[in-house]
């Protein structure tokens with residue numbers, strides 16, 4: 001996986017560098033850097049027959065439907081990541097034990113020309129009734145509650161989440 005903006009070895013400044021599968025190599029000083037797969041989470045928030053989608057307010061996939069979630073932080077569990085992202089993005093407070101694991105899907109996430117490979121862990125949680133949503137506006141343009149029978153999968157930006165939602169709909 002070539003990273004086009006990596007032009008020099010960060011250790012010895014050589015331009016004699018190469019990329020393979022998920023590894024950066026310097027052919028002069030033998031430095032190796034692994035561009036490892038990152039863990040990310042996504043949450044299907046369920047309220048009756050509806051799921052909450054966010055509309056992305058930034059690239060990649062700006063304007064497309066998304067699920068709440070994001071990259072896991074260092075030293076954080078996937079469930080803690082779900083809990084933190086719901087709080088940050090929507091001001092939703094949910095106990096850790098309420099998150100039910102659904103499935104994982106690989107994804108590509110390109111940010112400012114750097115290609116990241118992720119493994120998205122998808123969880124389901126019931127929307128806590130009475131919660132007043134507060135949207136993190138630099139990331140989210142708006143939220144949409146969509147009936148599970150009326151979801152247009154093509155409007156979901158990321159392939160991983162499109163597949164996850166399709167699986168969820170088909171396994172009710």
Ligand SMILES: [Zn+2]
Nearest residue numbers: 009012026029
């Ligand atoms: Zn080097």
